[in-house]
Amino acid sequence: MVKSWKLVAVSAAGALALTACAASDRDADGGASDAASGGRDTFIFAASSDPAGLDPAFANDGESFRVARQIFEGLVGTEPGTADPAPLLAESWDVSDDGLEYTFHLKEDVKFHDGTDFDGEAVCFNFDRWNNFTGILQSESLSYYWQKVNGGFATSDVETLNGTGKYDSCEAPDAATAVVHLKSPLPELVSALSLPSFSMQSPTALEEYDADNVTGEGDAPILPEYANAHPTGTGPYTFDSWSPGEEVVLVANEDYWGDQGQIKRIVFPVISDPTARRQALQAGDIDGYDLVGPADVQALADEGFQIVNREPFNILYLAMNQANPDLADLKVRQAIAHAINKEALVAQTLPEGTEVATNFVPPSVSGWNADVTTYDYDPDLAKSLLAEAGKSNLTIDFNYPTNVSRPYMPTPEQVFTAIKADLEAVGITVNPVPDPWNPEYLDKMQGTSDHGIHLLGWTGDYNDTYNFIGVFFGGPSNEWGFDNPAIFQAINDARYVADIDEQKAAYEAANAELLEFLPGIPLAHPVPSLAFKDDVKGYPASPVQDEVYNVITLGD
Amino acid sequence: MPRLILRRLALLVPTLLGLSVLLFLWVRALPGGPATALLGERATPEAVARLNELYGFDKPLVQQYVTWLGQLLQGNFGVSTRTGRPVLEEFTNRFPATIELTVVALIIAIGIAIPLGYVAARRQGRPLDHLTVVASLIGVTIPVFFLAFLLKWAFAVNLGWFPSTGRQDPTMVATHPTGFYVLDGILTREFDASWDALMHLVLPAIALGTIPLAIIARITRSSVIEVQDADYVRTARAKGLGADRLRRRVILRNAMLPVATTIGLQVGLLLSGAVLTETVFAFPGIGSFLANAVFDLDYAVLQGFILIIAVVYALVNLFVDVSYGVIDPRTRATR
């Protein structure tokens, strides 16, 4: 659910701001601090950065989503512990045979935090809002997901986005029904609606607080009052305060339609340094944190902290840029694949339970193919392949990011070091090229062809093959440096096959073709871990981080 | 005295102008050129065009400098490429934290160093003196980030006596009228918040204060030794001035001048040390923000922060110079 390579943009950015003026007002929530010290109904979860904003329609990073999950709900949720869609604000839905009409049957008696009703009109208001974003609202740093899933907006200055979307219209025949009409099939729609970006927001509040009045530039948008202080959804928690650089505070929604649960107050303190997060847990300052380093797992468990693992829903890969003439040679790419001892790599550098990858999608995604070509560890074969290619004295640039930890890549320096040693063992000279993650590394990998082999990965947003391989290989790109229209075509055709079984077969074929062509090497599906105090019970770990805290219990 | 201050302030102007020229040239020397350096590589052509319009990067160098200086004087230090917020705002938001930290560090350093140095000097050659000399040597040479690290590991993580990171317990709800958390708690009568902020300051302040402590102790010691052997002290003693009065009036007062100079010189050291200490303790001041700016090559922040810090540094040194006059009237005439 994280648009992975945007996340650290914000996490680095949020580093340690502190504000003299935007202080939280103690009088506003009465004895909250007393409650915090007395009973255990406050849950403190360290965030790695500030949310980019509180309006999830304009968010695409993990920290914004983490907060949004508590305040907002979408039509569709996920089955606990999986990435599969499940009813949420829509109790059920029907899809017409031609795949163009989606009828959502809504949960009744649900109210937004501002007291207005959640109904069919509200659903249509949200869909129409997304589709009618204009100007800066269409920039990728804001409405990324609507743009990627829908494929365009009602109107746009950008040719490729102007009226190119699948969405046509929405109608609300009665309060408990919303019907969405598409121009052409979009089989991933229901899965995609589980993203926080497609949360249901109060039309009244959106209008009152000027939600669409974003100013500034695409790279540094200035968000309106709504996204700073008035997010209004239907979820179990309502917004209390946000002190940028310090913390976001949420309090229980007393009128929640579902089970309110034990936790009445959530605090997300911003602690950007991973070591600092761990030590804050050890010192008892926080109840839990995300992205636990693999090295810390055992030590924390030994000290009596709980380690909770998410089902891995990601991929870590080694990309081989074919703009580099050496790497354009398939034999060289195969040699590199055979040179790497993936089993040892996983055992030495990645969290326990991590699986070696064979596809560019994790096994729980329907298009995963068990029969793709695999490249076993075989240094001798690697050497002879290099000799055959006439590249026995190969020198390549190896790009890797520094000072960063991603769910799919918790320890880039270690993975780099292990692969470098493997490559040197078969006679390849490796030229290390480290770069700070953001913006240098991502810009260089995705915006230029000035790189050799490099480490990168992706965490899936929802259960859909296109959300992985479409992102990587949907068309020519600087990252991979090849132009293979057959592969691009296969992947894009598969996306719009309306029949689920046919689509699965098409994706499996595309995955097989990819591993034959070998644009990169899928390395592993690292297990992301969270750590908690021992009395935090029932944390709803989710592969796509659909984790809402009203189900958690604290204390004995 | 006011004339002295005015004259010193006037002398500050050429220094700062010179510094601004250096920083102006510095951004132009950065890899990728000024527009890329200030906006980041993902900058849109429109943003680059706007920046060019604002600063006139296509104009002659001298004209560019004047335009840029004009922007600075209006308080426009550019925008952080990481946070998208104005550099000046980022600075003023964080500066109270760093002031609080350095002040506490300096209080710890001075509070321990002067008595220690004095006592060591009075017992010159005895074990306590040797201990002080050796300890201050070690204090000067231990890398500040390593010390910060050891303190945090021992007293925050293992023993749990102090919080490990930040300025305030995340669960603490407090109001911050001034941005100086310890002071805020006293002003708003939220004494628990003050106490909490103070506890967060202890370890970073010790780490940051150690080197100044060692230096001030050494200077105090040697200065007292020198003064107590000086002719006028012997004369005073021979004339029968009592031990207590001698100590207070003559030795301490005369020994304090080099100590005051040294304390003034520590400010630069403290600001350098804050970058490292704040990073280790994730303390949200200007130092950790600068360190992150270094990591992410946020040149706009580096340029603006260095300029502002240099101004602050110069003003502090001015203050120190002026305060000599108070300690030692002799210096007034010569300055």
Added chain:
Amino acid sequence: MSAPEVYEVPSAPLDLGRADDEARLAGASHWRVAARRLRRNPGAVVGAAIVAVFVLVAVFAPLIAPYDAGELPGRAEIRPTYIPGPSDEYLLGLDRYGADLFSQLVWGARASLLIGVLSTLLGLLGGILLGGLAGGLGGWTDTGVMRFVDLLLAVPSLLLAVSIAAIAGPTPAAIVIAIGAVQVPIFARLLRGSMFAQRGQDYVLAARSLGLSRRTVTMSHVMPNSASPVIVQATLLLATAVIEAAALSFLGLGGGSPTTAEWGRMLTSAQSELEIAPRLALWPGACIAVTALGFTLFGEALREALDPRSRKR
């Protein structure tokens, strides 16, 4: 962070250039007298011993270290949650990547010595150039140069180093240049002050009155006689250079790969392993501190030996 500001006050008496009467009378035996004083000073002996060990280890690293720099002999034994400790094979255990910690420390000594010496030489060269220019020519040149020097000193040293390293990019050379540049104003000021003090001395006046040109007097009399405070300062700044190099690597400006054997870098990456292997942080940290201590002790002793007036300090 031991910034150069530290040493300004202790070196003040040297700025005044009051040479040791005893030594001046002795003429050429000035240095011999100093050497005798050094041998009698326990601080000097300890400092010299540390410096000697450090230099020997750095020079003979290939003979001492069982493994190459960056070699990963124990790679297969590493697990995310486990790093093998000291054993017969690996004296101080392995590091996070499977390198032999002892070997990395030995190679790290070489890196530190190189960075320290090169940057101090660079600083010295720049300082002699600027200081010599100012002290030798005087007048407007002097004013101009010293204004520039004051400008550089107006920025806290670490920030100055960081700004310079940012232009040069993340390489070890950038660190050398940055640290060297930070030392330039210190040497320049010192040398200029020292030269001015020498100028009024009798022997200079005598040389001038004998008709020697200002340039000749400067080059063959004033400069050499200004050398001892500079040597002292250089020794002390070597300590600073070792620490500053570590600090810049700590801030991520050192470049190289994760297995680069450099103390500051080792300390940085050890931060995240503090729970399972604190020794990975303690050893390089201790190496930096002890080396800096050695140079400081030796430098201080040298100062006392060359300028007995400061002996009390």
